Amino acid sequence: MNRSYRTALLVAAIAAVVGGAAMGCNFIVGVGDYSVGSGTPSGEGGAVMGGEDGGSEGGASDAKADGPAVDARVNRGLVGDPCMTNTDCTAAGANCNGTSCVESCTTSASCGSNSAGTPNVCVQGLCFPGCTTNAGCAPYDGTTCQLLVAGSGEVCAPGSTTTGTGTIGDPCTSQADCAKGQCNGTWCAEACVPATGCGSNTAGNQNQCLPAAGSSDICFPGCAMDSDCAVFTGTLTCQVIGSVSACKATSGNIGDPCTTSAQCTQGSCMSGIPWCTTSCSSTGATCGSTSVGESNYCVENANSAYICFAGCTMFRDCTAYPGTTCQLITGSSTQYVCSSSSSSTNFGFIGDPCATATDCTEGTCMAPDIVWCTQACTVDSDCQGSDSAGNPTYCVLNGAGNHVCFPGCTTDADCTGYSVSLTCQANASEAGTKICSQ
Numbered sequence: 372m373n374r375s376y377r378t379a380l381l382v383a384a385i386a387a388v389v390g391g392a393a394m395g396c397n398f399i400v401g402v403g404d405y406s407v408g409s410g411t412p413s414g415e416g417g418a419v420m421g422g423e424d425g426g427s428e429g430g431a432s433d434a435k436a437d438g439p440a441v442d443a444r445v446n447r448g449l450v451g452d453p454c455m456t457n458t459d460c461t462a463a464g465a466n467c468n469g470t471s472c473v474e475s476c477t478t479s480a481s482c483g484s485n486s487a488g489t490p491n492v493c494v495q496g497l498c499f500p501g502c503t504t505n506a507g508c509a510p511y512d513g514t515t516c517q518l519l520v521a522g523s524g525e526v527c528a529p530g531s532t533t534t535g536t537g538t539i540g541d542p543c544t545s546q547a548d549c550a551k552g553q554c555n556g557t558w559c560a561e562a563c564v565p566a567t568g569c570g571s572n573t574a575g576n577q578n579q580c581l582p583a584a585g586s587s588d589i590c591f592p593g594c595a596m597d598s599d600c601a602v603f604t605g606t607l608t609c610q611v612i613g614s615v616s617a618c619k620a621t622s623g624n625i626g627d628p629c630t631t632s633a634q635c636t637q638g639s640c641m642s643g644i645p646w647c648t649t650s651c652s653s654t655g656a657t658c659g660s661t662s663v664g665e666s667n668y669c670v671e672n673a674n675s676a677y678i679c680f681a682g683c684t685m686f687r688d689c690t691a692y693p694g695t696t697c698q699l700i701t702g703s704s705t706q707y708v709c710s711s712s713s714s715s716t717n718f719g720f721i722g723d724p725c726a727t728a729t730d731c732t733e734g735t736c737m738a739p740d741i742v743w744c745t746q747a748c749t750v751d752s753d754c755q756g757s758d759s760a761g762n763p764t765y766c767v768l769n770g771a772g773n774h775v776c777f778p779g780c781t782t783d784a785d786c787t788g789y790s791v792s793l794t795c796q797a798n799a800s801e802a803g804t805k806i807c808s809q
Contacts, residue, residue, distance in 0.1 A: 446459070447461065448460050448461030448465070448472060449462050449465075449472065450465050450472050450473065450482060450483060450485065451471055451472060451482070451483075451484065451486075451489065451498065451499070451501070452471065452485050452486050453470065453471055453510045454467035454471060455467065455469070459472070468497075470513070470514065470527075471485075471500050471511055471527070473498055473499060474497070474498050475498075476497060476498045477493065477496070478493055479491065479493040479498075479501075479524060481493065482498035482499075483498075485500050489501050489507065492523055492524035492525070499526040499527065499528070500526060501524050501526055502516040502525050502527050503516065504516055504550060505549075505550050506550075507527070511527045515546070515549070515551075515552075515553065516552075517561055517562075518561045525561075536550050537554075537558075537559045537573070538550060538559060538572060538573060539551055539560065539569055539572065540559065540573075540576065540593065541559050541572050541574075541592075542557065542558055542602045542603045543556075543557070544604060552590070556604070557603050557604050557605055558572075558603060558618075560590050560591075561589065563588050563589060564580060565588065567580070568580060569591075571593070572592055574599065574602075576593035576599055577593040578590045578591060578592055578617075579591045579592075579615045579617040581615075581619075592617060593616060593618075594609035594616050594618050595609065596609050596726045596727070597609045597628075598726070598727060599618065600618035603618060605620055607619060607620055608627075608628055608662075609691075610662065611664075612663075619662075621661070621662040621663075622636060622662045623635045623636035623637060623647055623662075624636070624659065624660065625646075625647050625648060625660075625661070625679050626648075626658070626679065626680075626682060627647050627662050627681075628645055628646055628692060632647075634647070635647035637649070638679065646692060646709075648678045648679045649678065649679055650677060650678055650679075651677050651678060652669060652677060654668075654669060654670055654671055654677070654701075655668060655669060655700060655702070655703055655706055656668065656669035658679030660682070665683055665684065665688060666682045666706075667679050667680060667681055668680055668700060668706045668708050670700060680709065680710060681709045682706075682708055682709075683697035683707050683708060683709050688709065689709035695710055696709070696723075696788055697709060697724075697787070698710045704784070707787065707788075719731040719733060719744055719759075720732065720733050720757070720759050721746065721758065722744065722745075722758030722759075722762065722764040722778030722779070723743060723744050723758050723759050723760075723778075724742060724743055724789045725743055725744050726738050726790060731744035732744075733746070738790070739790075742790045742791055743777075743778050743789065746775065747775055748774050749766065750766055751763075751764070751766050753766055753776065754776035754777075757779075758778050758779075760785070762778055762779045762785055763804070764776050764777065764778055765777050765798055765800065765804055766800070767798060767799075767801075768799075768800050777798070777806040777807065779798075779807075780805050781805065783795050785807065786807035789807070791809065793807040794808070794809075
């Protein structure tokens with residue numbers, strides 16, 4: 372397919388909340404049907420745990436020879452064992468809260484372990500059964516494995532038991548999707564403390580412990596780019612918060628992604644423009660900031676109208692806006708916006724910025740090591756001549772000892788728009804030429 376035909380297709384293609392993170396903190400109130408206190412064969416002469424004796428000698432002999440194996444979760448009435456009434460709890464000072472035997476505590480160490488050998492956890496002055504997954508909460512009807520209080524261990528607490536496979540940071544629409552944590556309508560979440568962290572989701576992204584509106588810190592799905600957030604319901608983008616990145620809903624500011632004006636609290640969502648915008652006065656005038664703090668700027672668009680464009684500082688900032696790349700405003704040396712102007716649109720040619728293989732129509736994306744579309748080569752002509760901006764491309768011996776295609780340049784300005792900082796440097800593989808490199 373020749374490049375002009377492919378370009379026409381691409382131009383045509385381009386033209387073409389978080390829910391409340393309620394963490395259930397009311398302690399166990401349900402009454403389960405787990406059989407407790409009625410006695411279980413011990414395997415030694417058929418003696419019944421909690422009974423006065425093991426029955427007749429004949430019965431004892433039969434139980435020893437043919438009786439069932441002891442359940443690994445045998446209830447001995449210890450703290451953390453399942454219960455229905457106080458009589459099911461034989462440990463000194465223990466009472467039944469309707470689901471498990473509890474007692475007062477000051478530290479988790481003083482709570483010991485339940486009959487299954489799982490350490491109990493001290494939460495708000497009471498010992499509760501500890502857990503690591505929802506499966507560990509199966510004996511406690513109506514509970515899931517949760518971190519109810521920041522800094523405490525995970526315990527079996529109210530929340531429908533599920534057979535879902537989702538872990539913390541995985542997408543969900545109901546509790547049935549989560550094998551761990553609680554579904555907030557968008558992902559499986561739980562309370563957290565920054566020092567402890569939140570582990571990774573199934574996609575391998577490091578979850579982030581961040582403040583949530585109206586609640587303590589909770590685990591948010593981590594991300595590297597907006598495509599990592601596309602699996603969640605609602606309009607989530609990959610937002611840089613301090614030193615980390617996480618999938619969060621935007622506030623509808625000017626420059627925030629949108630598909631309808633209902634998503635904009637500022638301005639409106641215009642046809643063909645995938646961000647909240649409004650009219651402005653002149654090219655380069657400021658237009659406030661996006662939800663993640665990028666400064667927006669006024670640009671005259673193809674219809675000769677001055678409107679606010681979403682600001683950016685690197686290629687990845689524009690992944691929320693299909694068909695755009697981070698481009699320098701004409702006549703400026705410091706102001707960048709996401710744009711799909713025909714003069715410099717990224718068509719995924721060799722040398723064009725990329726974050727994933729789907730960004731490339733030539734070669735492939737080797738991010739995070741190589742953040743442009745590239746391929747193996749032996750001579751410059753293998754690199755298709757130029758990138759979308761018209762800069763030449765070169766076959767270069769890289770630091771790993773491989774010949775791959777690099778974007779050419781004249782000044783450092785030609786090397787902006789990539790997700791890492793690149794500068795225009797002399798090409799050691801070919802005298803008199805320059806390439807974008809670190």
